[in-house]
Amino acid sequence: MNFLRNRLVILGLVLSATILLYLLLPSIRHGGMEPSLDVKKMGLAAASPPPAPTINMSIRTGQLPGDPPLFFREALPIDASGRQILPRLQVVLLHGQAFSSKTWEELGTLALLATNGFQALAMDLPGFGNSPDSDALKSDQNRVDLLQRFMESLGVRTAVLLSPSMSGHYSLPFLFKHSTLLHGYIPIAPVGTRNYTPQQYQNIQKSLQSAQWCVTRI
Numbered sequence: 001m002n003f004l005r006n007r008l009v010i011l012g013l014v015l016s017a018t019i020l021l022y023l024l025l026p027s028i029r030h031g032g033m034e035p036s037l038d039v040k041k042m043g044l045a046a047a048s049p050p051p052a053p054t055i056n057m058s059i060r061t062g063q064l065p066g067d068p069p070l071f072f073r074e075a076l077p078i079d080a081s082g083r084q085i086l087p088r089l090q091v092v093l094l095h096g097q098a099f100s101s102k103t104w105e106e107l108g109t110l111a112l113l114a115t116n117g118f119q120a121l122a123m124d125l126p127g128f129g130n131s132p133d134s135d136a137l138k139s140d141q142n143r144v145d146l147l148q149r150f151m152e153s154l155g156v157r158t159a160v161l162l163s164p165s166m167s168g169h170y171s172l173p174f175l176f177k178h179s180t181l182l183h184g185y186i187p188i189a190p191v192g193t194r195n196y197t198p199q200q201y202q203n204i205q206k207s208l209q210s211a212q213w214c215v216t217r218i
């Protein structure tokens with residue numbers, strides 16, 4: 001009996017609120033459509049909020065000279081008139097064994113980053129895509145130098161570095177040697193993690209935390 005009474009009370013409240021809203025709806029609409037008396041007296045029109053700026057994107061390709069030459073794809077945020085927008089952040093994307101920079105374009109990752117205000121740079125690692133192989137990349141230092149050359153040539157400053165699988169041979173040595181040149185590091189099951197001791201990982205984490213730097217694990 002109490003349960004039935006409670007349901008009737010709740011139903012009555014809902015019906016009352018519905019009727020009240022129905023009666024007030026014309027006045028709400030009227031008040032929302034007409035400017036106030038003060039605005040009318042001042043001869044002003046009711047202002048609507050400005051529309052959010054639309055960010056488009058532009059993708060270009062290029063090749064950096066050197067040994068080896070490096071092919072890359074770049075996505076830039078631009079405004080409606082085609083002018084480049086100052087990016088919120090730079091993101092450098094490496095790739096895995098069976099992929100190349102074109103993979104990031106086909107997946108829509110470059111476009112997604114650019115339309116959200118980021119500058120995205122995807123490179124073909126040596127021997128993949130349009131970048132020729134080279135015998136000058138046998139050591140970790142050679143690969144570190146290659147990444148540094150890529151970033152310096154394209155004006156990259158404190159970027160987020162995304163590194164899946166095979167590209168760990170490049171990104172991990174770079175991380176341990178030049179972490180101050182990065183704003184963030186996103187490893188996606190990179191190879192080469194066993195080449196470093198737990199103490200080395202602890203040391204790099206401490207230095208990154210003190211610099212308010214973020215490592216994201218995927």
